[in-house]
Amino acid sequence: QLQLQESGPGLVKPSETLSLTCTVSGGSISSDNYYWAWIRQPPGKGLEWIGNIYYSGNTYYNPSLKSRVTLFVDTSKNQFSLKLYSVTAADTALYYCARLKWEVLSPNWFDPWGQGTPVIVSS
Amino acid sequence: DVQLTQSPSSLSASVGDRVTITCRASQSVTSYLNWYQQKPGKAPKLLIYAASTLQSGVPSRFSGSGSGTDFTLTISSLQPEDFATYYCQQSYNTPPYTFGQGTKLEIK
Numbered sequence A: 001q002l003q004l005q006e007s008g009p010g011l012v013k014p015s016e017t018l019s020l021t022c023t024v025s026g027g028s029i030s031s032d033n034y035y036w037a038w039i040r041q042p043p044g045k046g047l048e049w050i051g052n053i054y055y056s057g058n059t060y061y062n063p064s065l066k067s068r069v070t071l072f073v074d075t076s077k078n079q080f081s082l083k084l085y086s087v088t089a090a091d092t093a094l095y096y097c098a099r100l101k102w103e104v105l106s107p108n109w110f111d112p113w114g115q116g117t118p119v120i121v122s123s
Numbered sequence B: 001d002v003q004l005t006q007s008p009s010s011l012s013a014s015v016g017d018r019v020t021i022t023c024r025a026s027q028s029v030t031s032y033l034n035w036y037q038q039k040p041g042k043a044p045k046l047l048i049y050a051a052s053t054l055q056s057g058v059p060s061r062f063s064g065s066g067s068g069t070d071f072t073l074t075i076s077s078l079q080p081e082d083f084a085t086y087y088c089q090q091s092y093n094t095p096p097y098t099f100g101q102g103t104k105l106e107i108k
Helices: none
Strands: A003-007 A018-025 A034-041 A048-053 A059-061 A069-074 A079-084 A093-101 A109-113 A117-121 B004-007 B010-013 B019-025 B033-038 B045-049 B062-067 B070-075 B085-090 B103-107
Touching (some): A003 A093, A034 A109, A048 A069, A109 B033, B004 B085, B019 B033
Parallel strands (some): B010 B103
Antiparallel strands (some): A034 A048, A069 A079, B004 B019, B033 B045, B062 B070, B085 B103
C-alpha cells in the first residue's frame, strides 16, 4: 500500500525559505502516469494546490506561487521536495504531499495523501 | 482559473438522511471533477473521481453525478462516520488544479 510522509521544520521565519520533503513508501516514485504533488491548507480554510513534479523532473506550478516555489525529485531516495521562498505569515498552513494520477486528456486526481505537516511562519 | 462553488457551505443532517452537496464550476470542466472527504485532523480522502466513479473501498452509499458545470455528491443514507467536510476539485483546465471551498456536514 502506497504511503506518503511529509517531513521538515514546523517553524520558519518570515522572509526565509520553507523546505519540506515527502518520502514515498510502498511503491516507486518513478511510476509512469503519476505526478507527485504538494497541497496546502491554511488554518480553518480550504485546499490550495502548490505544484506537482514527475519523476523525470517535469513540473507544474500554481501561477499564484510560481515565482516563489521550486519542486525537486530524488528518485534514488524515493522522495520529492518543496522549497517556498520569501515566506510570510500567509504561508502558514498544513502542507500535504499527494500522488496525482495523471494522463493526457483524462481526469486527474490526488490519491493517496500524506498525513500533512504543519508549518508556522513567525519570528 | 476555474472557480468551484459548493453549496451549501454547511449542512446539518441526521443519521439515515439522504444528503446532496452541489459543486458548480465557473466554466465547463466536462467530467474532470473529483470529490474528497476530510475528517478533522486528517488528510483528505478521495471518494469519487471523474464525476461519478467510486474510488475502491468507498461505500456504495456515496455517489457522484453531473457534467459540464454542475455536479452533485449524494450520500444515500448518512452514517455516523460520514460527518466531515467535503471538497470538490477540478482537473480540466490546469494549472492550477482548484478546489471548492468545502461543505461541512454536521450532525443535527
